[in-house]
Amino acid sequence: MSRAGLFALTLVAASVAVALVVLIAYGGRARQATATGAGSPAVIINPSLASLWLCNTGAAACTNKAGGVEERNLDVDLMSAVTSPNPNCSATPTATPTAAPTATPTPCATQEIGAFEFDLLYNSKVVSVTPEPGDVFGPTAICGVTPGEGTLHVRCPASGTLPSGFGPGTLTVLHTRPTADDYTIIIAGQQNGISTNLVLQSCQLIDTRNKPIKSDVCGNASVIVRYLEGDVEADCTVDVVDQQQVAFRWGVRLGHLLYQPRFDFDPSVFPDGDIDAKDLQFVFGRHGSRCTAPLPSQPP
Ligand SMILES: [Ca+2]
Numbered sequence: 001m002s003r004a005g006l007f008a009l010t011l012v013a014a015s016v017a018v019a020l021v022v023l024i025a026y027g028g029r030a031r032q033a034t035a036t037g038a039g040s041p042a043v044i045i046n047p048s049l050a051s052l053w054l055c056n057t058g059a060a061a062c063t064n065k066a067g068g069v070e071e072r073n074l075d076v077d078l079m080s081a082v083t084s085p086n087p088n089c090s091a092t093p094t095a096t097p098t099a100a101p102t103a104t105p106t107p108c109a110t111q112e113i114g115a116f117e118f119d120l121l122y123n124s125k126v127v128s129v130t131p132e133p134g135d136v137f138g139p140t141a142i143c144g145v146t147p148g149e150g151t152l153h154v155r156c157p158a159s160g161t162l163p164s165g166f167g168p169g170t171l172t173v174l175h176t177r178p179t180a181d182d183y184t185i186i187i188a189g190q191q192n193g194i195s196t197n198l199v200l201q202s203c204q205l206i207d208t209r210n211k212p213i214k215s216d217v218c219g220n221a222s223v224i225v226r227y228l229e230g231d232v233e234a235d236c237t238v239d240v241v242d243q244q245q246v247a248f249r250w251g252v253r254l255g256h257l258l259y260q261p262r263f264d265f266d267p268s269v270f271p272d273g274d275i276d277a278k279d280l281q282f283v284f285g286r287h288g289s290r291c292t293a294p295l296p297s298q299p300p
């Protein structure tokens with residue numbers, strides 16, 4: 001190859017390399033701009049994974065809603081402040097036939113949150129859900145709830161003169177409770193529970209002028225409805241009362257009126273139809289266990 005040809009080839013290779021560097025740099029900036037998307041705060045459910053403890057004896061521990069006993073409060077949180085401008089505003093002044101644009105453009109006002117709407121999908125045979133407004137909307141607000149087929153359409157607040165805000169904060173609280181069937185279906189054995197999902201769809205933040213506010217994520221959550229292992233008298237504590245219930249049935253088998261599957265803990269997957277020493281050991285071995293500190297642990 002001649003020297004001129006070699007020079008031309010080198011020039012082409014260098015041009016391609018420069019173009020690649022420019023493309024990679026541009027792509028990186030574009031991705032970063034998408035990821036940080038100013039004015040698009042995320043909406044999530046907190047916590048996204050939680051236990052809901054069954055406790056139906058009226059004991060003092062059954063009122064521990066903060067600990068997820070008989071009720072689990074799931075917060076639908078706006079994770080950052082709304083910073084998007086009023087969509088009807090133009091910061092750049094326009095020229096008129098008689099006057100030039102003014103030198104200093106007036107900044108656009110930020111959108112204020114007026115309402116939050118979403119559809120909630122959940123299994124109504126496992127849990128009931130009552131949405132209430134979060135702190136973003138103030139103490140006097142009320143959520144409107146329209147039930148559908150396995151869904152709730154929720155709008156918070158529903159109507160009236162409303163306080164407005166920018167976030168971050170809690171938009172809605174989902175008060176989640178077990179159904180009456182859960183107490184019968186679930187047995188307080190090893191790894192007991194029913195896992196059910198709460199799915200938020202079509203989340204929409206709306207400003208005080210009834211214009212949409214862009215948000216990025218519409219969160220989901222999973223709740224495990226469960227007994228504390230060994231808590232046959234459900235008061236969130238395994239103690240002598242639970243142990244007595246099982247010991248009283250020691251030696252009985254399927255077919256005897258004293259036999260009930262909810263006391264047959266062993267084997268854990270396919271109970272063997274009798275109440276024997278292994279079933280007693282299951283409850284005695286968990287003495288002192290509580291919903292606040294299960295023994296062994298029962299993580300969600
Ligand atoms: Ca108990």
Ligand SMILES: [Ca+2]
Pocket residue numbers: 264265266267271272273274275276279
């Ligand atoms: Ca057994």
